[in-house]
Amino acid sequence: MTIEFAKEILQGSQLAVSRVITWLENEDERARACMEKIYSHTGNAYVVGITGSPGTGKSTLTDGLTWEMRKKNLTVGIVAVDPSSPFTGGALLGDRIRMTRHSSDPGVYMRSMATRGALGGLAQFTQEATKVLDASGKDFVIIETVGVGQDEVDIMSVADTTCVVLVPGLGDVIQSMKAGIMEIADIYVINKSDRPGADQLFSEVTYRVQQDVHLRNRKWVPPVIKTIALEGQGEDDLLDAIMTHRKFLEDSGEFLVKRRNRTRTETLQMIHHELFQLIMNRLSENDQIEKMVAAIMEHKLSPYNVVEQVVSKWLPGSK
């Protein structure tokens, strides 16, 4: 049954893609068998990340970039994630209404998701949904995410090229550039560049990029691209910049290094996640968790004693 879905994904069925992504979203066990089947067919799609604060026009930009890719006959999968909405997924849906022009195009698949409470769950979901789209034969996968915090940095670790979107007059750029952004940005996009302050923002970002490149002796100099996504201007330049970065990664050997690092991180995360599931399952038997908690609350045990007991029981010889 799940093997059928794996086959259909490999044949490019959007229906099968949807189904399996829903399983991933719901942490449905059936996803696993399917992911195992398709794994060896992944690694072909090029993954582009688009991130920026709310209000920078990421959705419109993603839409325009998708359009440019389609003009070159490239197929596109889009995963839009919103880590800032842990409980309700409403925020992105409004934006998504704009993307109607691709909705009847079989060369484009779009899926959005807001965070649930899961520890590190969103980054893992993004990773796996990306793999499904990759296996389904999409040439590009675009990951779009709101914000510039640790969640977004984790999510963006899946991307080959990360684009950070800024707009003139929206908050303190210097502060947001502090927040880990310079570590992950391969390309800067100044969207809404017809607004006042665009030239100043351009100069400021260019200056900081040069400083950073010099300081850390980086080989890639992130370009700063101006766009007006609402009017469809500049997305062609953005796609060119992405292609140039891709060539740089491939020629310099960094592409392989990046992918190896990602495989390492993914595998360790999966072990991490699996362990937690096992711990929960085992400790749930016979109310063990509740007994432990009661003993701690009565100060008969400390959590440290409990950890030691559990670990020495489960991983003997570990100390």
Place this chain on the structure above:
Amino acid sequence: MTIEFAKEILQGSQLAVSRVITWLENEDERARACMEKIYSHTGNAYVVGITGSPGTGKSTLTDGLTWEMRKKNLTVGIVAVDPSSPFTGGALLGDRIRMTRHSSDPGVYMRSMATRGALGGLAQFTQEATKVLDASGKDFVIIETVGVGQDEVDIMSVADTTCVVLVPGLGDVIQSMKAGIMEIADIYVINKSDRPGADQLFSEVTYRVQQDVHLRNRKWVPPVIKTIALEGQGEDDLLDAIMTHRKFLEDSGEFLVKRRNRTRTETLQMIHHELFQLIMNRLSENDQIEKMVAAIMEHKLSPYNVVEQVVSKWLPGSK
């Protein structure tokens, strides 16, 4: 040696507190022995969380609230965390300069920290730093954190009373109230309430709170408090509201439920963290991780196979 530090913490030494929090921050092994010693002396401090978007004046408000507590001769520990700055800790430091009026007061201890990349590391750090301050005899611990994403929700799980700070004219309140905020807020603070739009914001928040209380049949109705932290106005009302919430929790039995849930979460996290560390240590021997990654890159194994191998080797009988 570390036992000496534990003793000194229990006697209220700020120096020992600083030292051990630094160990926690650096994941220094010496912290563990100390935390074990002090654990049975924790649970006395009342923990207040203060969260809100950047620019809402949380630091000034924390400062004012601390002042109100000091007027009642209550001692205060403050842990300020900034999950939005994963790589540099600069953002908060500027704010912190304001807190000088407490710097010579032995009844106040203040510590700030910005995120490192650690998986779930910041919430755990906050938890443990809170326990150190608790054991050192502080009556209150205030946890201050920037933002309203999943990181902040995790951090705030340590608090007995969570205050969410809003200001008029700063972005879309409806959106930020969607973002999990209503699930964690025990008290809303409208800071900078002399600004235009404060009354409207007050009405809007009050309305949504009533809706939420009705919808989910909640027993506690979160009050909406107006403050002007820069002028020291309203912090007395805020402290009153915190005290009222505390009394509500204690009288209704929810206090015990909350603390029990927190103990459960903490213990499970510690077990998870410890097991993962141990397995990582084992996998680091003989370059095992790199061998696994190479096999995955060559499509000889999938990460799913690797997870299964690792788990069944180290936690036999788990399936």
